Amino acid sequence: MRFMRRLNDIRLKSKLSLIFITVAVLPLLVSGIYLTSKLREVMILNAFEQATNNVERVQKRTEEVINVSIDISYQLSNDNRMKSIVSRSYESYNEIIQTYRQYTDIRDYMRLYKEIKSIRLYTDNPTMLNNWEFMQPDDRTKESDWFKSALSQKGLAGWGYIEDERDQKHYLSLVRKINLDNLKDESVLVINVNSDLLNSILSQETFSTMIVDDNNHIVAANRPDLYGKNLASVHGGSNMMSQTQGSYEAVMDGKKSKVVIANVTPQNSWNGFRIISVFTVSDILQDANAIIRLATLVIGGCLIIAIVLVYISASFIARRLLRLSKHMSRVGTVSWDTYLDLDGKDEIGQLSRQFNDLVHRISELMFEVEESNQQKQLLLQKQNDIKFKMLASQVNPHFLFNTLESIRMEAHLRGEEGLAQAVWQLSMLLRNSLEVGSRQIPLSDELNMVRCYLELQKFRYEDRLQYSMEIDPETEQIEIPPLIIQPLVENSIVHGLDRKEGPTLITIRTKFNDQDMLLIEIHDDGAGISPMKMSQLEKQLTGSDESGDRIGLRNVNDRLELTYGTASRLTINSIEKKGTCITFCIPKEGRTLCFQ
CATH class of the missing domain: 3.30.565.10 (Histidine kinase-like ATPase, C-terminal domain)
Incomplete structure (x- = not known):
């Protein structure tokens, strides 16, 4: 009761504004905060699902590319012609050059398959010449980890980030031992995968995506600044460095990020590589935050406009009530000529019309005698007018019809049947003509009039x-x-x-x-x-x-x-x-x- 009493003491304008803020602004703020948090969660979840789908898609495309290298390695490992070329001893340069010219399989593979960049076979045959396809391994090559691993794995394929002596660039390469007839332990096949093709596959992805070998070298990426670096240099965190499958939280470029990792281990390989997709939470929420800020500005502006409109509307209502109060005060001073003109069909407009009716009825009661006398005089005047019109209309169509009927009867009594019939036809024609109005009539009535006219x-x-x-x-x-x-x-x-x-x-x-x-x-x-x-x-x-x-x-x-x-x-x-x-x-x- 105390609250209601205080509420009733508040002015109407302030009361309506307070009600609007209570029932509109506060629920809108609560719902906005809740929907904003849900929007952030949904966007992060959608981004995570998108990153997972991207990794799966990249994994399939990458496997298609490296399977070409695996198939070529199998074919070359069983190529007896190639084995005989690298196993024999040559006596002259011309013999070597002639042999190289006749063997075109490696060049054919490189021409037919865009998935590979180059193919070379390291073999310890001092009689051969290096032509970038058949090469003598130097001491540095023999001491490299990938060369030793290839010789020790007994024909299994391996994958590493290996430098090519031709252009001094690193490529994701397949290495594999090739068993020859004489030089069994000293022949290693290296097939470089086309890095440009791998980068083009990754360039189609929205999030930062890269392919990493088992030594954490980034062998391909859709960000040029990451290509060729070690994963540790981008501050990926322990999960990104060690985990092989799944999704994790990490810090990349100093930003909190979500990581999705898929492991790729080709068939008959002793190692593989990983596909890593990273998206930073701040980048994902950047658009959402921009929308939230814009929505906040729009909603805030609308609320301000709404509050102003509510205040103006409340002032308008209060002004109408104040006018009603002033007119009531004038009626209290016995001023019966007052009239309250308040437009609208709401309760205030209805109240004003009822007020006007009440004033009008009181005014009628006050001047009842005078109006009664005026009505009596007006009634007497109208009665005189009616009498005058009755006198002026005594000659009417019935007089004409009765006269024609008297002429017809006289002609009939005298035996003038043709004249009597003509008078009757004229009487009927005149009667029908006078009775015709603007409404439509049946065709039979019109034909009866025509028949009377023709007979006449x-x-x-x-x-x-x-x-x-x-x-x-x-x-x-x-x-x-x-x-x-x-x-x-x-x-x-x-x-x-x-x-x-x-x-x-x-x-x-x-x-x-x-x-x-x-x-x-x-x-x-x-x-x-x-x-x-x-x-x-x-x-x-x-x-x-x-x-x-x-x-x-x-x-x-x-x-x-x-x-x-x-x-x-x-x-x-x-x-x-x-x-x-x-x-x-x-x-x-x-x-x-x-x-x-």
């Missing part, structure tokens, strides 16, 4: 006007815009019948075409339209000028086009003195392209 015109033209309606019963319930066919029929009478001598037949057809659309056709055999008039008519239908004597056609065409699109516009075909045919299509479902 027959009363005028008598036998000069004939009409035929060929209606597909399935089309009668399709809804179409009102007064869409009657203007076309009227056009056929005015421009077809009136301009022709003799009777005229008007035919109205409805059916479904091949596209399953309602096809409506109005055909007459009247006067037709001349080509010049036809050209003017097409311009009137497609242009914006509504002048001319075809306004009804233009109105129908525009309504069809606005309702159903350009595909439903009027199509007019006419031959002068033979007649005119007007057609248009309406979708079967009666779908429209715009609102009615």
Whole structure:
């Protein structure tokens, strides 16, 4: 309770900032520290796995390279021709030179296999000449450890970091004793492995990787500064110097490092060499540390921005509450015209709207009598307006219909059945025209209006006007815009019948075409339209000028086009003195392209 009391005493801005720091900043810091430590562990583990895979890959590639030297050594150790060359005694230089020229196997091996650098055979035959392939061992060579070891191992292969007399460079070399017929203990075969090839294999590795012989000489490495050195000179530590297989911790170049070692012992060899991959922990974590530093800066910047935004938001909320408090104080001084304008749909906005409603209701109660009087006056004024409109609308369409009905009954009583029928047709036509609105009507209703119109015109033209309606019963319930066919029929009478001598037949057809659309056709055999008039008519239908004597056609065409699109516009075909045919299509479902 004491904590809650102290918390309630803190200002709102400080309270929101404190809550944000407690629920956002502290968990973010804890999770960041934990994830950072896990990231370091994962990166070291991934680097260790990568180093192990690299060592295995280098081991396989290296074995492929040295197996070439082993295979060549086996073939030369069983080469009787070579043995006879180095065992015989020569009487002249020409004989030696001729023999060397004829024996090309060693040169062929060096040409065919890029894995070897050179091949030489040391043999104690004073009659032979040194040609870098067959050589006399000097005292220094005879006293070397590798030469003595090769003679003592009875045909097993050995591997060492041996200097080549030709270029005074050291190579990883295979040494092996060759048993001859006469000089059994004094012939040693040396095959130098191509160091450039070994270095190229190692150069593809990410971590520091090297090949070390059993005397800790670095015979190949992907770092040029390590090649040719002794492992002890790089401060590898006791584990790196003595261990043959596994992973260890060591210090290399003064840095804490992880070491992965794989031992390679070729077949039928008395010794081998090791492949060592080293990665320093600081180098592995360098990228991670950079990412962590960048993430720390980004997160820190975001937290600072978030704290500022929280503080600004808290200030905005406090300012809105303060405005609400001031308006409440004004209402307390009986100021009913106050209005609080606080945007938003949150609780403060809702509270402000409720406050405004409350003030408004109180204000309504205070001025109830005055508003009641104003409403009574307004009601009286509206009643007077209604009375005036009722008096002005007493003459309505019903008066016209009743008058026409009285004329029809009088004509019927006098025996004028044609006149009575014409009056009835006119009454029906007017009634239907007045009842037509903007909604669509069934095709059958439109045809009834057209039939009334034609019957009324027959009363005028008598036998000069004939009409035929060929209606597909399935089309009668399709809804179409009102007064869409009657203007076309009227056009056929005015421009077809009136301009022709003799009777005229008007035919109205409805059916479904091949596209399953309602096809409506109005055909007459009247006067037709001349080509010049036809050209003017097409311009009137497609242009914006509504002048001319075809306004009804233009109105129908525009309504069809606005309702159903350009595909439903009027199509007019006419031959002068033979007649005119007007057609248009309406979708079967009666779908429209715009609102009615």
